[in-house]
Amino acid sequence: xxxxxxxxxxxxxxxxxxxxxxxxNVAITIGGLKLYxxxxxxxxxxxxxxFLGLKQxxxxxxxxxxxxDYCLFTIPVAFVGARLYYVFCEWGEYYVKxxxxxTLGNIINFRxxxxxxxGGVLGAILAIFLMSKIRKVPVSTMVDFAxxxxxxxxxxxxxxxxxxxxxxxxxxxxxxxxxxTVIARYLAQNCPELDSEMPVHPTFFYESVxxxxxxxxxxxxxxxxxxxxxxxxxxxxxxxxxxxxxxGLRTDSLYIGNTGLRISQVLSLGLIVIGILLICVGRxxxxxxxxxxxxxxxADQRMREEALRKKEERxxxxxxxxxxxxxxxxxxxxxxxxEDEDEDEEKEADEDSEEEDESSEDDxxxxxxxxEDEVEDEExxxxxxxxEIDG
Numbered sequence: 284x285x286x287x288x289x290x291x292x293x294x295x296x297x298x299x300x301x302x303x304x305x306x307x308n309v310a311i312t313i314g315g316l317k318l319y320x321x322x323x324x325x326x327x328x329x330x331x332x333x334f335l336g337l338k339q340x341x342x343x344x345x346x347x348x349x350x351x352d353y354c355l356f357t358i359p360v361a362f363v364g365a366r367l368y369y370v371f372c373e374w375g376e377y378y379v380k381x382x383x384x385x386t387l388g389n390i391i392n393f394r395x396x397x398x399x400x401x402g403g404v405l406g407a408i409l410a411i412f413l414m415s416k417i418r419k420v421p422v423s424t425m426v427d428f429a430x431x432x433x434x435x436x437x438x439x440x441x442x443x444x445x446x447x448x449x450x451x452x453x454x455x456x457x458x459x460x461x462x463x464t465v466i467a468r469y470l471a472q473n474c475p476e477l478d479s480e481m482p483v484h485p486t487f488f489y490e491s492v493x494x495x496x497x498x499x500x501x502x503x504x505x506x507x508x509x510x511x512x513x514x515x516x517x518x519x520x521x522x523x524x525x526x527x528x529x530x531g532l533r534t535d536s537l538y539i540g541n542t543g544l545r546i547s548q549v550l551s552l553g554l555i556v557i558g559i560l561l562i563c564v565g566r567x568x569x570x571x572x573x574x575x576x577x578x579x580x581x582a583d584q585r586m587r588e589e590a591l592r593k594k595e596e597r598x599x600x601x602x603x604x605x606x607x608x609x610x611x612x613x614x615x616x617x618x619x620x621x622e623d624e625d626e627d628e629e630k631e632a633d634e635d636s637e638e639e640d641e642s643s644e645d646d647x648x649x650x651x652x653x654x655e656d657e658v659e660d661e662e663x664x665x666x667x668x669x670x671e672i673d674g
Contacts, residue, residue, distance in 0.1 A: 293448065293465055298482060299458030308446040321396075328439035329358060332432035343428055343505070344575045346583035349418070353425060357410040362407020365398040366390070372537040372546055373397065394445075399537070400437060401550050407433070421573035423511035430515045431501040433495035434522065441494070444487035452484025452532035453477060461485050474534050484532045493525035500519030510565045513574045519558030527551035 296303045311318040333354055370377050370390050379385035389395070408426060415422040433561045444450035448465040452475075461481025470479040500521065505514045528549050530536055537546040564570075 293463050295445075295448065297459060297461050299460060304446075306446055306525065308448070318523050318606065319443075320446035321440075325436075325440045326441045328436040331439070332436050333400055335435075336429070336432055340428070341583075343424075344580070345428060346426070346575070346579050348586070349420070350581050352418070353411060353414050353429070356414050357407050357429070360410035361403045361407040362398070362434045364409070364659070365400065365403035366393065368402020368405070369397040369399040369537075372399065401547065404433060420575060420579075421511070424514075424573055424575060425565075427505065427511065427514040427572075429506075430518050431618070434497040434501065438491045438495035438497065438498065440652070442493040445485075449485040450490075450533065450535065452486040452529075453534055454480075454481035455484050459485065459488075471535070475533075483534075486532050487531050489529050489532075490525065490666045494522065494530070497521045509572055510570045512561045512565055512570070516561040516565075517559040517560075519554040523551040523554035523558065527555075554586075 294303055294305050308319055308321065310323050323619045325634075336350055336354075337347050340347055377386060379389065385397075407429070411425050411429065412422050414420075415425055441450070448463055451461070451466060454460070454477050455471075462480075462482045466483055467479040470477050470649070492670045497518065501514055501518060504517050508514060529548045530551065531547055536547060539545060539546055539549065551617040
């Protein structure tokens with residue numbers, strides 16, 4: 284299904300699992316404006332990827348400001364690339380003969396749907412390349428860092444296909460096959476050779492799982508790899524393999540002209556080959572990853588120091604502007620806590636001294652008893668001597 288339409292609430296069922304879901308591809312309606320789940324999920328995916336990138340960038344020698352500059356340029360170009368790729372592959376649906384304005388209107392109508400992930404990836408790489416040349420930053424370093432988050436965005440965004448009831452596969456008897464009236468209608472109109480009453484493969488789910496696993500793998504590869512283009516190559520290979528097989532199941536594939544070749548499968552094979560070649564060449568030539576120029580690191584350090592200084596100044600200003608009553612109360616609380624600590628220490632000291640006194644008293648009592656015993660022994664000896672003399 285190539286265009287977004289506001290669907291009535293539909294029931295998607297998974298007969299083999301006994302599941303049923305009542306869904307609507309429109310998430311929110313504000314006046315006459317409809318916000319689709321597809322767009323919301325893509326927005327959330329982009330926001331999450333940016334958040335994770337900004338949180339992790341310093342570990343890989345990239346400053347948040349530099350990454351922000353790349354995001355502001357790369358994300359719009361990626362969306363444009365995804366759109367143009369789809370329009371190029373489906374030119375007949377967008378071209379209006381003799382009407383340039385109508386054709387351009389169809390092309391820029393993003394709300395009508397029609398994005399292709401391969402176009403988005405190619406657009407993002409092109410944008411990073413241009414930005415790196417402008418800022419004089421190693422291209423491979425930025426591409427390898429950013430490539431980790433692309434499969435995460437794909438994994439989230441694919442669930443928009445679930446709400447739109449699109450990007451599904453051919454019919455299947457597997458227990459996780461899904462059904463709906465929209466799917467049955469599409470199969471009846473576009474795939475007459477298939478039984479429209481049978482469940483179909485949830486290929487969007489297959490790709491979501493594969494891309495999430497790819498994201499986890501790339502996180503580990505980025506952490507351990509030392510050569511440039513390694514992370515990018517692994518993404519090309521893993522996603523190329525997954526997409527090649529999943530694309531073979533889909534019923535809405537884009538084809539090269541009137542041939543039976545699916546564009547995504549051809550590109551998948553190309554990505555696999557490029558990924559293998561990059562790894563082999565990198566190993567044979569012993570490529571080394573290039574760091575980000577030192578000027579960006581120093582600028583980031585200066586900004587952090589400046590932010591800390593301003594924070595300290597604000598704290599001092601707050602203390603200066605603080606009311607006398609508030610200051611007295613704050614000092615009273617702090618002094619109260621200190622007095623409590625002193626009292627506790629004094630109590631402990633008193634208890635220790637009492638124990639020492641008791642132990643010393645016990646020792647003195649023992650000494651007195653021992654002295655008394657000695658005196659008694661001496662007296663007994665004296666009486667014995669006197670008895671001997673008397674005898």
